[in-house]
Amino acid sequence: MAGGKMSARQKMINLMYLVFIAMLAMNMSKEVLSAFGFMNEKLVENNLSTAEKNALAYTNLATKASEQPEKFGPLKQKADKVKEYSSEFYQYLADLKSKMTADIEDKDNYEEMDKTDWLDAYFFKGDNYTAEGQEFLDKMDGYRNNVLNALGSDSKFAPVLNNRFSTDDVVDQETGKEIPFLRARYEGFPMVASLTNFTQIQADVKNTESDIISDLLGGQLESEVSMSNYNGVVQLDKNAFYPGDKVTGSVVLGRYDPSLKPSRVELNGKKYDNFKDGSVVLDLRAGSVGEKDIKGTIYFMENGEEVPVPFKSSYSVISKPNAPxxxxxxxxxxxxxxxxxxxxxxxxxxxxxxxxxxxxxxxxxxxxxxxxxxxxxxxxxxxxxxxxxxxxxxxxxxxxxxDIPAAMGTVRGQFGTVRMPKSGLANTPIGAGLPDFLFDLDLRVTSFKVKVPGQLAIIVNGSKLNAAAKKALSKARRGDIINIFGIQAVIKNNSYKLKKVLPVNIELTN
Structure with a gap:
């Protein structure tokens, strides 16, 4: 192929041969691609399991912090920061994976995830990084540094964090040259390999959370399970008893455990041996009327010594009622x-x-x-x-x-005789109400009669003056008394018929 003068056709054949050789060198076997995919599935499954364990540990620490803020409060603050930073970085990686595989129809067909072009274009631009590529490095560095700052520079997790989330240059084992981290780990790699790599980083995040929260809790939990930290809690079957009744209930530990057996119990200054399944079963007799105390001590064996757990409560004895x-x-x-x-x-x-x-x-x-x-x-x-x-x-x-008392007609919410201008009355609705009645009733006026001095009474349907009433009103003069009577009203959403609605008068001011 190298000797003599070649025709255009031969040059084309040689070029195609070189391209074919390059493709063979670049393409991974289907088995290798599938192996990466199966590894990614295992990592995803493991991340879900670790996330559940971490959630339980965070809840446990929150409970401890609420119970003993002085001991566990600072630890919870550190844990909350680690949780916040971890959740943010984990979600960033999840979004990145979703973008990378958005155009893949079958997300389980790993043999088709052999291309390198998506991530190469997303992270790299010539000899430089894209904004997305630099963001990935910043996210990795930011997570590592934020967690270290939350734990303190002298934390024993510093080596672990620096190793798991390092973005230092990578030394090429063949040439001995240093290659930038992003190019060494992601340039030219098949999509499935990068997908698995991102999932592995997510696993490192979850494992880091697990390691830190376990360490924060570990030292304190041993002392917290000591019997000296338990409190006796009295649980009565009821709060009040009649004279001669049995006072029934139980005394249990604040951290209830049926397997715990007290070595002995003192109740109200006397030895008491009625206990079962980690609780003291109360079976007493109520005395005279008044406030009664229940107090004593439960003793447990711990490291060969008796540890006392005091308890105290009270109940009331009341007279037996003879009427409700x-x-x-x-x-x-x-x-x-x-x-x-x-x-x-x-x-x-x-x-x-x-x-x-x-x-x-x-x-x-x-x-x-x-x-x-x-x-x-x-x-x-x-x-x-x-x-x-x-x-x-x-x-x-x-x-x-x-029966419901008689209602009264109203104008502008006022009863009796109301002073107002003639122009105002023409457009003011007539209402009805029950002053000082204990129930709030929604009364609606359906009809009424209007009597203007010197004019015949006019019947009005509805709650406002009709045309005939307004015409009669126009002939009234200042000082005239307009009588609104024969008012008919109903209670909204109630079939009860009101007995009577008293009239209302209007004295015209102009």
Missing amino acids: VVSADKMNVVYRGLSNPISISLPGVPDKDVRASAPGLQKTGSGKYMMRPKAGNTVSINVSAKLADGKNVNTKTVFRIK
């Missing part, structure tokens, strides 16, 4: 046509053991009822309750039933 407490939330009466709120309860008795019944009575919540009275002038609410000792209490409470 029933009250109307609005008044001592209930109004026909309205939903009247009623509260029914019995001190010391759970709501589930209280039963109330009456015509129109409906339960709406714990101890809360609504009463819509039926016909008649009174309604009786019958209440029955089952006490803790099994006895039943029954009572009856009578409420008066009253």
